[in-house]
Amino acid sequence: MDLLEYQVKEWFAEIGIPVLPSQRIDHPTELKRLKINYPIVLKSQVHASERVKAGGVRVVETTIDAIAAAQTIFKLPIWGELPEVLLAESKYDGQQEFYLAVVLDTAVCRPVLLGCKEADIDWETAGERMHHVVVKQEFSPFYARRLALKMGLQGTLMQSVSSVLEKMYELFVQKDLDLVEVNPLAINASGEVMALNGKVSINERAMGRHPEIAEIAAKVANRRHNRQMNGHSRDWNGSETQGKIGILGNGTGSIMATFDLVVSAGGQPGNSLNLRHAFPTDTSPTTFCDRLAKGLSILASDKSIQVILINLLGSVPQAEEVAQVIAKFVQHENSEINSQFLGKNGNGTLRESDFPRLVVRLAGSDFNAANNFLATLKTRGDALILVENLDEAVAEAVHLTKPTAYKKVRKV
Structure with missing residues (x-):
């Protein structure tokens, strides 16, 4: 579990690491009662990186400008994560x-x-x-x-x-x-x-020895339970930013590359979950496959997600078990579809499901057995598509979100 910057700096100050005067901002109007002098730097408090490039860090010199900037930053998703808190900090001229x-x-x-x-x-x-x-x-x-x-x-x-x-x-x-x-x-x-x-x-295994850390984790879990997000992404807030393609990866670099490729291909990326690290809501140790199963569940519960794109590469623990987790998810999907697709006359008339489709790309020799197993799965239609090349996987995911390929209706 990673702390947000304002939490990190609280710990830094307590231990004696020099930090600037700062103030936590929960709402833009709190800037009217700012206790530090202008100019200040307003920072979006998200786990995602590249805040500056995304516009999540602003230098302001007046209260009016600060409130306007805060209103914008609170509504600005960075890698799908919206801030619940901002940090107002004195400006520092470093050489x-x-x-x-x-x-x-x-x-x-x-x-x-x-x-x-x-x-x-x-x-x-x-x-x-x-x-x-x-x-x-x-x-x-x-x-x-x-x-x-x-x-x-x-x-x-x-x-x-x-x-x-x-x-x-x-x-x-x-x-x-x-x-x-x-x-x-x-x-x-x-x-x-x-x-x-x-x-x-x-270290998640150390939480039991530190009640104050366990308390932070519990607060994070309670606050974000309904949003179902992990340390590197959050549910999009607002229909204009609700992406149709959820991304699961095993590294920040691979997720960023997949995200960019989806955008370049004309797709709309949604939640992007990094399975390499535990989710902030996890208060006990988890395995990679635990996080994969939870990630699939999180994305499947997001009604805006039509396709889940899984891009795993390199080496991961429990590589052979990855296929079992994916198979279990697909089998659950098939059972949901079967319960809905049987018409009144028993002729199996097709009707669309709320379950997203899966496009899976597993790259690396560790995944050979997993790929072979997934290739033998019998699924309805294109519920599971196995692709070796990332560009092809992205193209397939984007294609499946087009109106002609995907018509999503509500369950009845």
Whole structure:
């Protein structure tokens, strides 16, 4: 479970990581009673990335402009997620920006410190620009200073960055986290450092040891139960943004690529769920197949979704069981269809179902058995379409949402 930025910064402030004066905004009118000075930055509080490009971050200098901007941001979906809260924060003039993180490396079962002198780092081409230090023994300030030296920092700046790293590690251990990230850590003309944005990923298995974290998770679950969304998307709000193609993927990159391809092909993408991570509503450990089954259920319950496009690639846990989950969903769909398609005279006259159709693309040798199994399934019509190429899968999904291919009616 990932926290929202305003929650992350509350934790940062408590542990001693420098953050700007800020105020949580639940409604645009609250900006009339703003306690921080203008100019300010208004930030949409969503789990989705690329808020700036989407228009979810605005710099404003007056109350009137702030209220107008807040009204717009509250109605702006970013990757299908609408904010329930905004963060109003003082504007900061940074001269340089760094990336810092403490992450649990499951390969070596040790925490790792990460640092880069670029904030907007491209992970695929980071190479030698991303420095790391593995915490092999009990943590000491030595590890933080070592990373700062690897980054080429000196003097007071090295001390300031090292101090932030020490606090990040303290938070990482204190809360049993999977990730603590500061991106960017900005440095102004005076050499002062400031965490302008941050990310915290909570280890779901540790919730039982931290009642305050379990309480946050429970509040998230209660608030979003009816919306049925995960950490990277939410139900669209408003008929003009209700997409017809739901997307299930196993990584942010693959979901973004699929989303863009659907748009380019003339389709209307709806909810896009990342199955790699647990949903915020999950308060107990889940497997990949658990999340796949839940994702299918979430999208099937969305009346605007006509087609579910599953795009899984690479390697996932329980790859062979993926086919069983999909088969179970399709079989349930067939039973629903059969109960509706039998006419009064028993001739099986066809009538459309509320169930969305499935277009499935499983790429990678791990999915060979799953693909073979799904190819043997007997389904009615095009309830399940198995495609090897992503472009073909997207084209098929878009085709199925066209009026000539899909006529959706209410169940009676």
